[in-house]
Amino acid sequence: MKPFLGWLKTNRTKIWVGAVTLLLVFYLVVSLQRSVLLLSDPEPVAKAIGAAYLVLPVIGAWALIRELLFGARTEQMARVLEAEGGLPEDNLARTPAGRIIRAAADQEFEKYRAETEAAPNDWRSWFRLSCAYDASGDRKRARSSMRDAVRLFRASGDAVAR
Numbered sequence: 001m002k003p004f005l006g007w008l009k010t011n012r013t014k015i016w017v018g019a020v021t022l023l024l025v026f027y028l029v030v031s032l033q034r035s036v037l038l039l040s041d042p043e044p045v046a047k048a049i050g051a052a053y054l055v056l057p058v059i060g061a062w063a064l065i066r067e068l069l070f071g072a073r074t075e076q077m078a079r080v081l082e083a084e085g086g087l088p089e090d091n092l093a094r095t096p097a098g099r100i101i102r103a104a105a106d107q108e109f110e111k112y113r114a115e116t117e118a119a120p121n122d123w124r125s126w127f128r129l130s131c132a133y134d135a136s137g138d139r140k141r142a143r144s145s146m147r148d149a150v151r152l153f154r155a156s157g158d159a160v161a162r
Contacts, residue, residue: 017071024064028057073150077127086124088112088131105135116145123152 008015031053038050081087093104112132116125126149133142 017068021064021068024060028060028064031060032057070147070150073153074146077123077149077153081124081127084124086128088128092135100135102137105132105137108132109136121152123149123156126152 035050035053035057038046038053041047041050078087092108093101095101109132112125112129116122116129119125126145130142130145130149133139133145
């Protein structure tokens with residue numbers, strides 16, 4: 001039982017992603033089915049609503065695939081960095097509640113910003129900068145930096161070599 005609980009704790013995020021993905025796929029299938037029903041209705045208004053409703057599953061499927069690929073590539077990059085010993089250490093000061101102290105994260109951020117400015121074509125520096133943005137609480141820039149890291153990672157050939 002203990003190995004299973006350890007596996008469950010280690011893969012908790014993946015389990016949640018899988019559950020949310022299944023729910024979203026179910027919703028997309030139901031939406032697609034409802035749009036087909038509306039398209040088969042003889043009323044022109046129902047056909048128009050069915051056509052408009054057909055767009056939702058297409059956009060939803062595109063967004064789902066895009067986010068799952070982003071997550072898989074991010075995980076792949078983290079494994080490469082971990083094997084190389086290049087993952088940033090999580091040694092930032094924290095509050096008693098476990099939150100990162102913003103001033104400590106901002107101070108650490110400067111190190112990764114300088115590293116990225118010195119090597120703007122290295123996906124590793126963009127990955128670490130993304131982690132620093134995340135620790136500083138800037139999720140939008142963290143995601144943007146990680147997208148830059150993914151783009152450079154795919155272009156570098158490291159994605160194929162692994």
